[in-house]
Amino acid sequence: MEFILKKWIGGLLMPLPLALTLLLISLCLLFFSQRQTLAKYLTLASFLILVCFSFLPVSYQLNKPLERQYPPLLIAAHDFDYILVLGSSGIHDPNLPITSQLSGTALSRFSEALRLYYANPNAKMIVSGSGFGDTQSHAQLLTTLAKAYQIPEQHLIRLDNTQDTAQEAQQMSAIIKGKKAALVTSATHMSRAMALFKQYDQMPIPSPVTYLAxxxxxxxxxxxxxxxxxxxxxSEIAIHEYLGKLQRLLLSFNRKENSEENKEYDETEH
Incomplete structure (x- = not known):
């Protein structure tokens, strides 16, 4: 339930749904009320949101700070024990080749993982991602793609039930347990992913891909x-990451407050 709620709130806060919501409210005010001035301001706000976030300099400035926190991994050979590939999206359609069933982001992440694997052939590749109701999970689709590139099945580890990065970090951290690992995900997403791995005292080497700025x-x-x-x-990809960072900050603040309250309660009791 929490996962679905998070997706709904995050989706509605994206520029396009937000602009359309404001436009709908302004039209209702325009046709069914006397609040014409407010309707005009909401229409203007809707227009400005769409134009601003559709503008190259704005999307560039939103993405660049996220993408430059960790440098690209230019040298592939590092004697990695594991290559961690975070999930993206795809749809299982047996009438299409596997390369067409996965999203562009997923293919970009896999191509980087493949580059690392060829330079570290003893490494195991961990692929993840739930199916969200699809007939195959994202991890299964990535496994099929990996086998098509002749990666042996014994070098593949599948995590079929991870719904978000927090679950991926938790399950992958339990597997790697301090071993040398590379973390492959989108450059915009890397800083948030690394922060989640640090919660489990794991420090994989970042290998960011899919640069937008x-x-x-x-x-x-x-x-x-x-x-x-x-x-x-x-712009929406960047905003999604900023909202994710904000959510993590709020959860951390809430945990800190609860911890302090419990401490005060224990001190009062004793």
């Missing part, structure tokens, strides 16, 4: 600054 040595054409759904999607 890339620097260039040339001036971009003017048309790239036209607001687009692609830039809006990049």
């Amino acid at each position: 890339k620097d260039t040595n040339f001036d971009l054409p003017a048309y790239t600054y036209i607001p687009s759904a692609y830039q809006l999607n990049k």
Whole structure:
């Protein structure tokens, strides 16, 4: 229930649903009330949210601080014992090749894991991700893809029931237990993932992929600054991470308060 609630709240706070909600409220006020001024302000706010978050400089500035906290792993050979691949998304459709059943993000993470595996052939690859009602879990889809690239089954470990990064960090930490491991996930997601692994006293080596804020040595054409759904999607990915960080901060604060209350209670009792 908590997982579903988190997904609903997070989804509704994304720029597009938020802008549409404000627009719907403004239309209701416009047609069914006398609060015309408020309706105009809400319409303007809806417009500005969509335009701003669909703009390249905004999506770039949102993503870059997240992506640059850990450098890319340029040298693949590190004698890793484990390669940890965090789950993404995909849909099991047997009428399609396995490469078409997984999302672009999942394929990007797997390609990095494959690069690391070829440089560390004795490592075991841990793939994760629930199916969320699908006929196959995300971990199963990744396993099928790994076998297609000739990775032996005995080098694969599947975690089929992880619904989020917190569960992945918990289960993977129990497996690696201080062994040398590489952590593969999106660059925007890496800092939050590493923080969760640190909770279990594990420090895998970050191997971030799927960079959304890339620097260039040339001036971009003017048309790239036209607001687009692609830039809006990049902004939403960053906002999702900031909301995740905020949730973790609130949970940490709540645990600290409860701990202090319990301590005060124990002192009062004794």
